[in-house]
Amino acid sequence: MTETMKFSKTRAARAAAAAAAVGMLLTGCAVGGASTEEVEQADGDATLVVWTDAVRLPLFEAYQEAHPDVTLEIETLDSSPEELASKILLANTSGQGWPDVLATAASAASSLASDPYDFTLDLNGLVDDEIVADFSQGTLDPCTVGDELICLRGDFAPGVLWYNPNLMEEFGYSLPTTWEEFQEIGLQLAEEHPGYIVGSASNPWDDLTYYAAAECPGPEFTGVNEVKVDLEDPNCTRVTEMIDTLLDAGAFARTAVVDPQFAQDYGTPEKVLMMMGPIWYGQNVYANMYESAPGSLSFAAPPKWEADAEAHTGDIGGRAYVVSRHSEYQQAAADLVTWVTTGPFLATEASTTLPSYEPMQGAWLDRNISDGTFAVVDTPLDEVLAAAVDGIWTGLTYKQANSETYRSVVPAALGTGKSMTETVPEWETRLVQNLEAGGWDVED
Known part of the structure; x- marks a missing residue:
C-alpha cells in the first residue's frame, strides 16, 4: 500500500453545479459575507478561541502541544449545527463572543457565510493553493461559496x-x-x-x-x-x-x-x-x-x-473547520485549521476518521491495518x-x-x-x- 492513496476524480463536473447552488441558496440569501468590514489584526503571539466537538478535541490538543507559541482556549460543544448557529447569532447581537475557529458539520458550513450569520472568512490567500488542491475530489464542495473558500474539511465518510x-x-x-x-x-x-x-x-x-x-x-x-x-x-x-x-x-x-x-x-x-x-x-x-x-x-x-x-x-459525516471573519488573528487561525486537516496527527491512533486530505489517507489506512482494526x-x-x-x-x-x-x-x-x-x-x-x-x- 502506498503512503499516499489517490482517489478517482471523475465526479468534478457533476459536483460543481450542486455545490455552487448549495452555497448560494441554503438560506435564500446572498452569500460571501454581507459585510466587507475588515478587522484590525493584532500583533504578537495569537490566542485563539476554538469551538469543537469532543471527537475532534484531541486534534486541537495535539496542535497546542506542537505550537506552544499559540494559546488555544477550547470550548467543547457537542451541539447541533442549529445550536451553533444560534450561538453565532447571539455573538452578532452582542458584538462579541465569536470563536476564532469553529468545527461544524460539513453540510452546515456554507449557511454561516450568509445573512444573518455573516461569520465565515475567505481562506483564499491564507491557505496554500497546493494544499487545497490535495483534498479529495468533492470534499471541499461544502466549503466553496462562489469564489470563496470558507472552510477546510477535516474528514469525510463514504x-x-x-x-x-x-x-x-x-x-x-x-x-x-x-x-x-x-x-x-x-x-x-x-x-x-x-x-x-x-x-x-x-x-x-x-x-x-x-x-x-x-x-x-x-x-x-x-x-x-x-x-x-x-x-x-x-x-x-x-x-x-x-x-x-x-x-x-x-x-x-x-x-x-x-x-x-x-x-x-x-x-x-x-x-x-x-x-x-x-x-x-x-x-x-x-x-x-x-x-x-x-x-x-x-x-x-x-x-x-x-x-x-x-x-x-x-457521504456520511465529517467536520469542517471555519475561521471567523471577526478574528484578530486570521492567519494564525487559518494555520490552525490547515494543521488539523492536513497534519501528521491524522495518521495517529487518536485520529479515528478518514482524512479529506489525500496525502494522509494512505498512512491513516495503513495504521488501521497494522493495529488490527481492519483485516485485509x-x-x-x-x-x-x-x-x-x-x-x-x-x-x-x-x-x-x-x-x-x-x-x-x-x-x-x-x-x-x-x-x-x-x-x-x-x-x-x-x-x-x-x-x-x-x-x-x-x-x-
Missing part, C-alpha cells in the same frame, strides 16, 4: 460494506455485490442463524446509508434553486421495501448501532454478519464500542442495485475505499435538511415497531417543510 470475515467463512456465505444479493443473504441468515443480523436502518444517518445509495430523490438537486422530493420514486421504494423485508425477517435490528442495547445484543457477541455504514464505523463503533477482536472486521465496496450501472453511497482479506483496502469514495452520489444536496428530518422521524418509528412504509409519509412531509424553510423551491 459508506462501505463492513463484514465479519470469520462469520462469512463459518456460515459459507459470499460477499454481496448487489443490494438484491444483500437482501437474499439477510433472509438466508435469519432462517439459518436466527439472532444474527445484517444491519439496522434506525441510525440517524441512514438516509445517506441506504437511500442515497439508491439515488433516491430525497432530496435531489434539479436546478439553481430547486430540489425534488419524491420518496415514492422507484429509486426510493426499492430501499423502503428492502428495509421492511429485512425488518420482518429479523435480519435488521430496530436499534441504532451506537445504542448500548445494540452493542449488547449484536455488536459485542459478534452477531453482525455484515453492515453497511460509514468508514468511521471501524474505529468508533466496532473497535471502541464492541471491542472487536483483531481479524474479525473488514470492509468491501458498497453494493449496487442490479438496475444501476454503478454503485453509489452517501481479499481486495486491497485502498482499492475498496477508492471505489467507495468515487461512488459518493452528488445528486443529493442539502444533506443537513434530510438527515435532521430522518433522525427526528425514522429511528423512533422503527423502534416502536412501525414499518418503513408506514414511516415514509411523515418523513417526506417533514423533509419538504425543512427544505422550504431553507429557501428551496421543492418539486414533489
Whole structure:
C-alpha cells in the first residue's frame, strides 16, 4: 500500500453545479459575507478561541502541544449545527463572543457565510493553493461559496460494506455485490442463524446509508434553486421495501448501532454478519464500542442495485473547520485549521476518521491495518475505499435538511415497531417543510 492513496476524480463536473447552488441558496440569501468590514489584526503571539466537538478535541490538543507559541482556549460543544448557529447569532447581537475557529458539520458550513450569520472568512490567500488542491475530489464542495473558500474539511465518510470475515467463512456465505444479493443473504441468515443480523436502518444517518445509495430523490438537486422530493420514486421504494423485508425477517435490528442495547445484543457477541455504514464505523463503533477482536472486521465496496450501472453511497459525516471573519488573528487561525486537516496527527491512533486530505489517507489506512482494526482479506483496502469514495452520489444536496428530518422521524418509528412504509409519509412531509424553510423551491 502506498503512503499516499489517490482517489478517482471523475465526479468534478457533476459536483460543481450542486455545490455552487448549495452555497448560494441554503438560506435564500446572498452569500460571501454581507459585510466587507475588515478587522484590525493584532500583533504578537495569537490566542485563539476554538469551538469543537469532543471527537475532534484531541486534534486541537495535539496542535497546542506542537505550537506552544499559540494559546488555544477550547470550548467543547457537542451541539447541533442549529445550536451553533444560534450561538453565532447571539455573538452578532452582542458584538462579541465569536470563536476564532469553529468545527461544524460539513453540510452546515456554507449557511454561516450568509445573512444573518455573516461569520465565515475567505481562506483564499491564507491557505496554500497546493494544499487545497490535495483534498479529495468533492470534499471541499461544502466549503466553496462562489469564489470563496470558507472552510477546510477535516474528514469525510463514504459508506462501505463492513463484514465479519470469520462469520462469512463459518456460515459459507459470499460477499454481496448487489443490494438484491444483500437482501437474499439477510433472509438466508435469519432462517439459518436466527439472532444474527445484517444491519439496522434506525441510525440517524441512514438516509445517506441506504437511500442515497439508491439515488433516491430525497432530496435531489434539479436546478439553481430547486430540489425534488419524491420518496415514492422507484429509486426510493426499492430501499423502503428492502428495509421492511429485512425488518420482518429479523435480519435488521430496530436499534441504532451506537445504542448500548445494540452493542449488547449484536455488536459485542459478534452477531453482525455484515453492515453497511460509514468508514468511521471501524474505529468508533466496532473497535471502541464492541471491542472487536483483531481479524474479525473488514470492509468491501458498497453494493449496487442490479438496475444501476454503478454503485453509489452517501457521504456520511465529517467536520469542517471555519475561521471567523471577526478574528484578530486570521492567519494564525487559518494555520490552525490547515494543521488539523492536513497534519501528521491524522495518521495517529487518536485520529479515528478518514482524512479529506489525500496525502494522509494512505498512512491513516495503513495504521488501521497494522493495529488490527481492519483485516485485509481479499481486495486491497485502498482499492475498496477508492471505489467507495468515487461512488459518493452528488445528486443529493442539502444533506443537513434530510438527515435532521430522518433522525427526528425514522429511528423512533422503527423502534416502536412501525414499518418503513408506514414511516415514509411523515418523513417526506417533514423533509419538504425543512427544505422550504431553507429557501428551496421543492418539486414533489
